Amino acid sequence: MKSFNEKFAEVVFLIIAFSALSVLALITVFIFIEGLPIIARVGIFNFVFGMTWSPSHGEFGIFPMVIGSVAVTLGAAILGVPVALCCSIFLAEFAPAKISNLIRPAIQLLAGIPSVVYGFWGLVFIVPIIRNYLGGPGLSILAGSVILAIMILPTVISISEVSLLSLPRLYKEGAFALGATHWQTIRSVLMPAAKSGIVAGIILGIGRAIGETMAVIMVLGNAVAIPLSILDPARTLTTSIGIEMGYASGEHREALFATGIVLLIIIMILNSIAQYAARKR
Amino acid sequence: MMDDLKLKSNPGVNLKTEAVNLYYGRFQALRGITISIPHRSITAIIGPSGCGKSTLLRIFNRMNDLIPGVRVEGKVELDGASIYEKNTDVVALRKKVGMVFQKPNPFPMSVLDNIAFGPRQHGVKRAAELEGIVEQSLRQVGLWEEVKDILMQPALSLSAGQQQLLCIARVLAVGPEVILMDEPCSALDPDATLRIEDLMRDLAQDYTIVIVTHNMEQAARISDMSAFIMMEEDKAGVLVEYSPTAQLFSNPKDKRTDDYITGRFG
Numbered sequence: 001m002k003s004f005n006e007k008f009a010e011v012v013f014l015i016i017a018f019s020a021l022s023v024l025a026l027i028t029v030f031i032f033i034e035g036l037p038i039i040a041r042v043g044i045f046n047f048v049f050g051m052t053w054s055p056s057h058g059e060f061g062i063f064p065m066v067i068g069s070v071a072v073t074l075g076a077a078i079l080g081v082p083v084a085l086c087c088s089i090f091l092a093e094f095a096p097a098k099i100s101n102l103i104r105p106a107i108q109l110l111a112g113i114p115s116v117v118y119g120f121w122g123l124v125f126i127v128p129i130i131r132n133y134l135g136g137p138g139l140s141i142l143a144g145s146v147i148l149a150i151m152i153l154p155t156v157i158s159i160s161e162v163s164l165l166s167l168p169r170l171y172k173e174g175a176f177a178l179g180a181t182h183w184q185t186i187r188s189v190l191m192p193a194a195k196s197g198i199v200a201g202i203i204l205g206i207g208r209a210i211g212e213t214m215a216v217i218m219v220l221g222n223a224v225a226i227p228l229s230i231l232d233p234a235r236t237l238t239t240s241i242g243i244e245m246g247y248a249s250g251e252h253r254e255a256l257f258a259t260g261i262v263l264l265i266i267i268m269i270l271n272s273i274a275q276y277a278a279r280k281r
Numbered sequence: 282m283m284d285d286l287k288l289k290s291n292p293g294v295n296l297k298t299e300a301v302n303l304y305y306g307r308f309q310a311l312r313g314i315t316i317s318i319p320h321r322s323i324t325a326i327i328g329p330s331g332c333g334k335s336t337l338l339r340i341f342n343r344m345n346d347l348i349p350g351v352r353v354e355g356k357v358e359l360d361g362a363s364i365y366e367k368n369t370d371v372v373a374l375r376k377k378v379g380m381v382f383q384k385p386n387p388f389p390m391s392v393l394d395n396i397a398f399g400p401r402q403h404g405v406k407r408a409a410e411l412e413g414i415v416e417q418s419l420r421q422v423g424l425w426e427e428v429k430d431i432l433m434q435p436a437l438s439l440s441a442g443q444q445q446l447l448c449i450a451r452v453l454a455v456g457p458e459v460i461l462m463d464e465p466c467s468a469l470d471p472d473a474t475l476r477i478e479d480l481m482r483d484l485a486q487d488y489t490i491v492i493v494t495h496n497m498e499q500a501a502r503i504s505d506m507s508a509f510i511m512m513e514e515d516k517a518g519v520l521v522e523y524s525p526t527a528q529l530f531s532n533p534k535d536k537r538t539d540d541y542i543t544g545r546f547g
Contacts, residue, residue: 170386174448177342177380178399178455179372188402193389 031264035257047258053224055244055252062259064226068141068234069210069266071227072220075145076152076209081202083149084156088198091157092164093186111154119218122147127219136231139221145230147215152205159204163197164190200278207270211263213238237263293320295459295489296341301355303336305348310336312517314355316508323481323490325504325526327497329541332510333518334493338461341491342378343371359459376403379452383464385444387436387451392428395436395447399455418450422480442473449480460484462492466499478503497542501530509538 039047042060050061087107091100126146131138171193175185191198213236221233222243235243241256241263248256296318303311311333318324326334336345343364345351357364364374376399387395396415397405405411415432419425424446428439436447445465452460462481466474481490481503494500500507507529509522522529522538533539 168386170382170384171388173344173347173380173382174386174388174451175398176347177344177375177382178402178451179375180399180402181372184402188398189388 028264031257031260035254035259035261038251038254039258039261047255048262051226053240055248055255058251060251060255060258062237062240062255062262064224065235065237065240065259066262067226068220069236069238071141071230071234072144072148072216072236073206073209075141075230076148077202077206079145080149080152080205080209081156084153084201084205085160085198087153088157088160088164089186089191092161093182093190107154107157110150115151115212115215116218118147118151119215122215122219130231134231136229137221137233139219139233140231141220141227141234142230143219144216144234144236147219148209148212151212151215152209155208156201156205159201160194160198163194163201166197167193196277196279200274203270203274203277207267207274210236210270211238211267213242217242294318295320295360296491297356297358298340299356299358301340301353301357303333303340303345303354304352306350309515309517311340312513312519314510314518314520316520316523318489318491319506320489321485321487322505323485323492323503324506324508325500326491326493326508326510327495327500327541328510328518328521329512330495331516332512334510335463337510337518338380338463338491338493341459341461342375342380343369344380346371376455377457378459378461379455379457380461381445381448381452381463381465384468385441385448387439387444387447389435389437391433392436392439392447393432396451396454399451403455414454418454419447421453421484422446422450423476424450440473442469442476445469445473445477446480449477449484453484457488459489459491462490464493464495467495474499497530501526509533509535509541511537511541 038060042050047060047062048066049063050059051063052059052061053064087103091103095103122143126143127138127140129138130136130140130143134142167190171189172185175189176182180188216236217239220235220239222235222239223233224235224240225232227234237259241259244252245256294317297316299315301311301314302309314337326337328334339345340353340357341359341364345353353365359374359377363369388398390398393412393415396418397411400411400414405414416425416429419428424443427443428447431438436444439447445468449460449465466477469477478499481492484490485505492500492504504526507524507526508520509529510518511521513519522533522535524534529538530542533542
């Protein structure tokens, strides 16, 4: 039989572990209670696909923000994922220990920079470059995509690198022994074998990009209109909440919570896909 | 003996080393290895664990190159040409000298893609040609009838024995002269082991096979020549005796060989 102390410790750990879970449940329930009524009143279709966001006139269509989120995230993935994959291949396959031991912590450091610093740097560095060389106001989808592309690097790089490194050595040896070059081995054996982990990393990166708020507020321009070019300003679901929550009340406030529901669902779907991809082997 | 006759009918030498030393950093793993491996025959490398058998095998296709800090001294020749020159084409070398590993290591792709892997990397693109190579290689190892209807299934769904045969077929598809086998049966059950041994005898008609094995009965059963390697005081492996298998097992020249094959150590 277990002693009383053992039992007691077990129960304490159990309670603490569940309290983390219950916070998640609390937040979810809270957001749904606050946000669902407005969705019910406006209708889910009119809410998600409504073209006009004008809370003072009682119009709650978040489609411009949905488009803004999708565009910025897609842009971040297009710019960031190839760089991240090259970087992880370099770290896992080519870099001598000395160099990878230098690069790896540096990339982890990228994850530690506060997002407001990214936003500030984007505002004073990226935005003027875009304004001067490509035109438009500078505050744009492109600026947001560049910043987010950098911010998702650590996630995508470290997960891809780990999945490459965790492959059995025998795959590599087998391919080399058949006369494949190093690059052929990476392209035809290692990358396909590590595909599930790499896909999971990319999706988690995308989830990170879609949820990012502060950095994006500062460089995106935040106009509530459907952007027609990557040089146009836009607003995302997160920035919409971030900008307006401070002064919103009544239906307006409910609509922002409802925006939160949409975000939460998108991120839950992305995380489930990532977990599914990572488990599939 | 039949084996001796076979050797006489194929007197050429395929692989040769002369006074080879191999170092892992400061540690010397092999010392003064001189060995000539005859054409179209099976040569077994035997010896106690850790004596450098696999290291010696991996000299012949330069797999040791993958380990940082490895240094090889002395001469290693394939068909009379040194393979440790600055301008040696390692890819071409590995096409000629294939390797089968201890644990079956099919790639996580279909049966067909596994066999077609080598030819594809070496520039064969036409589907018909690839399919021809795949069928011929699988027939050579006697696996065709079992897998011809599941060519698109993942190779990892095959049994361990089938996987190892697949790996041998994958090597044959590249068109090698020499096949190196690093304890190819140690992860297999007795039936699969027997199947691979039979196959090796068949393949020895056309290929030079060098096999590392822990299993002395296996060496005695299948090989034409046997090389006994063991560690000296400083842990460096030396070639103690290299003779026709029948002679090495029945009438060893060296006392240490005698002690090892009669089970007094190792």
